Amino acid sequence: MRTRIRCLLAASVLAVTAACGVGDQASAGTLTMTVWTSNEAQLALLDRLADDFAAEHDGADVRIQSVPQADYITKLSVRLAGGDPPDLGWLGAPDAVGMAASGQLADVGPALRADQGYRFDDFVPAAFTNWRDGEAVYGVPFSTSPFxxxxxxxxxxxxxxxxxxxxxxxxxxxxxxxxxxxxxxxxxxxxxxxxxxxxxxxxxxxxxxxxxxxxxxxxxxxxxxxxxxxxxxxxxxxxxxxxxxxxxxxxxxxxxxxxxxxxxxxxxxxxxxxxxxxxxxxxxxxxxxxxxxxxxxxxxxxxxxVTGQAGLVVFEQARNRELATEFLRFLTSERGVRELAQFYPPARRSVLADAEGISAGSALPPEAFETILVPSITEGHTFQYPRAWPEIKTTAQPLFDELWSPAADVPGVLRRLCDAVDPLLRQAG
Structure with missing residues (x-):
C-alpha cells in the first residue's frame, strides 16, 4: 500500500522539510508534485489520478504537495536553490519561460514524441507558445483559460x-x-x-x-x-x-x-x-x-x-526525472486532460469537441460555451513571453506607471518604453 502526502507547505525551509517529507523523497519509486490549489475536490481528483498512475507503475508513490498560490514561486525557488526540488509541478507561463531559459526545466519533448498515442497535433496551435523553444518542450499546458x-x-x-x-x-x-x-x-x-x-x-x-x-x-x-x-x-x-x-x-x-x-x-x-x-x-x-x-x-x-495558461513541468534537478516525465505524460494525455477538464479548460481538440465533458465551463451560460469558451481556446492566443521577461518587467514597470497620471504624454512614454526594453529583447535571442 503506497503512501501519499498532501500538505500545505509551511513558511520556513525546515518546516517544509518536516511537513512534506522532502528529506525522504529520494526513493526510486517516489514522486513529489507541487500544485497551488487547496480546493478539496481538485486535490481529490489529483489523488485519484495518482492512484491510477501508481496502479500502472508498480511501487510508484506520488506525493501531491499543495502550496498557497501567493507563496508558490518563492517557496519553489527556495527548494530549487537549496537542491531539494520537487520532481514536477505546476507553473504559470511567464515563470516557466524564465525557468526554462535558466536551465531549471527538463526537456520532455523526446519522451512525449516517442509515444505515438500522445498526439501532439491534438493540441490547439497556440497551446505551446510559451512551452517550447525550437524542438525542446519544457512543459505541457493543463489549463488554458480564456479571458x-x-x-x-x-x-x-x-x-x-x-x-x-x-x-x-x-x-x-x-x-x-x-x-x-x-x-x-x-x-x-x-x-x-x-x-x-x-x-x-x-x-x-x-x-x-x-x-x-x-x-x-x-x-x-x-x-x-x-x-x-x-x-x-x-x-x-x-x-x-x-x-x-x-x-x-x-x-x-x-x-x-x-x-x-x-x-x-x-x-x-x-x-x-x-x-x-x-x-x-x-x-x-x-x-x-x-x-x-x-x-x-x-x-x-x-x-x-486571449487565454492564460498554467502548465505541468518536470524540473531538471528532479531525482526521478524519468518517472516524473511518465506522470506528466499520463496527466496530459487525452485521458488525463479529459479528467482534468472537470476543473481546467483543456487545450486538446478531442476534449473540446465533447461539450458535456468540460465541467470547467459549467458556470457559463449555455450559449457562451460555443460562442466564447471554445473559440477563445481554439482560435486564441496567449502572450508570448520573451526569455528576458523578468528583466523586461523590472525595466518597463516605472514607465508603465507614468502612463497612469492625468497629464501623461502617452505617445512619448511609449516611445521611451520601447527605447528602454529593445536592448533586452535583442539580448534574449
Whole structure:
C-alpha cells in the first residue's frame, strides 16, 4: 500500500522539510508534485489520478504537495536553490519561460514524441507558445483559460442601453462602442460606481497582473508589446498609442474607468463590467443582480481571443526525472486532460469537441460555451513571453506607471518604453 502526502507547505525551509517529507523523497519509486490549489475536490481528483498512475507503475508513490498560490514561486525557488526540488509541478507561463531559459526545466519533448498515442497535433496551435523553444518542450499546458467580459445586465437595461452580448452577436462590440456606451451609462450609476473595471481591478499595478487587460486591448487595435520575429518593441506603434490612449481617456477624461486610487468591485455591484476568467465566476454566487457574458471587445485589429495558461513541468534537478516525465505524460494525455477538464479548460481538440465533458465551463451560460469558451481556446492566443521577461518587467514597470497620471504624454512614454526594453529583447535571442 503506497503512501501519499498532501500538505500545505509551511513558511520556513525546515518546516517544509518536516511537513512534506522532502528529506525522504529520494526513493526510486517516489514522486513529489507541487500544485497551488487547496480546493478539496481538485486535490481529490489529483489523488485519484495518482492512484491510477501508481496502479500502472508498480511501487510508484506520488506525493501531491499543495502550496498557497501567493507563496508558490518563492517557496519553489527556495527548494530549487537549496537542491531539494520537487520532481514536477505546476507553473504559470511567464515563470516557466524564465525557468526554462535558466536551465531549471527538463526537456520532455523526446519522451512525449516517442509515444505515438500522445498526439501532439491534438493540441490547439497556440497551446505551446510559451512551452517550447525550437524542438525542446519544457512543459505541457493543463489549463488554458480564456479571458472574457462579464457585465451587470440590470445596469445596462436600467439605462435603456444595448446589451453587450447582443452587440457582440451583431459584430458591434468594440472598444470604441464600449467607450461610447460608458459615457452614457456613467451618469446613471449609483455614487461611487464606475462602468469599466480592469481584470482584477489592477491595470495600474504590476505588469504580471495588469497584462490580462492590456494585451487584449492592444490586440484589438492591431498592436502588441513586441514582435517575436524581429525582437523589437512595438508599443510605440500608432495602434498601441490609440489603444492605451483610449483607456487613458476613459479613466481621466470620461471618468468611466476606475482611476488609480479609486475602489470598485464588479462582484459587489459597483462596476458595470469587467474582464475575467472562469475561475472568478464563483464570486458571483449569491449575486444580487443579473449578469451576462460577452467576448472581449474588438477593434481595428479584429476580435481578440486571449487565454492564460498554467502548465505541468518536470524540473531538471528532479531525482526521478524519468518517472516524473511518465506522470506528466499520463496527466496530459487525452485521458488525463479529459479528467482534468472537470476543473481546467483543456487545450486538446478531442476534449473540446465533447461539450458535456468540460465541467470547467459549467458556470457559463449555455450559449457562451460555443460562442466564447471554445473559440477563445481554439482560435486564441496567449502572450508570448520573451526569455528576458523578468528583466523586461523590472525595466518597463516605472514607465508603465507614468502612463497612469492625468497629464501623461502617452505617445512619448511609449516611445521611451520601447527605447528602454529593445536592448533586452535583442539580448534574449
Amino acid at each position: 472574457f467580459v462579464i457585465y451587470n445586465k440590470d445596469l445596462f437595461a436600467g439605462a435603456s442601453l444595448p446589451d453587450p452580448a447582443e452587440l457582440a452577436a451583431r459584430g458591434q462590440w468594440t472598444w470604441e462602442r464600449l467607450a461610447g456606451l460608458a459615457r452614457e451609462l456613467q451618469p446613471t450609476l449609483p455614487g461611487g460606481g464606475f462602468v469599466f473595471q480592469s481584470n482584477e481591478g489592477s491595470v495600474y499595478g504590476p505588469l504580471s497582473v495588469s497584462w490580462p487587460t492590456l494585451d487584449p486591448l492592444l490586440r484589438a487595435h492591431g498592436a502588441g508589446f513586441y514582435d517575436p520575429a524581429s525582437k523589437e518593441c512595438t508599443l510605440d506603434s500608432p495602434g498601441a498609442e490609440r489603444a492605451i490612449g483610449e483607456l487613458h481617456r476613459m479613466a481621466f477624461v470620461d471618468g468611466t474607468a476606475v482611476p488609480p486610487g479609486a475602489q470598485a468591485d464588479f462582484y459587489a455591484g459597483n462596476a458595470a463590467l469587467t474582464i475575467t476568467q472562469l475561475s472568478r465566476l464563483s464570486q458571483l454566487d449569491g449575486a444580487t443582480f443579473e449578469w451576462g457574458v460577452a467576448p472581449l471587445p474588438g477593434g481595428p485589429g479584429g476580435q481578440p481571443h
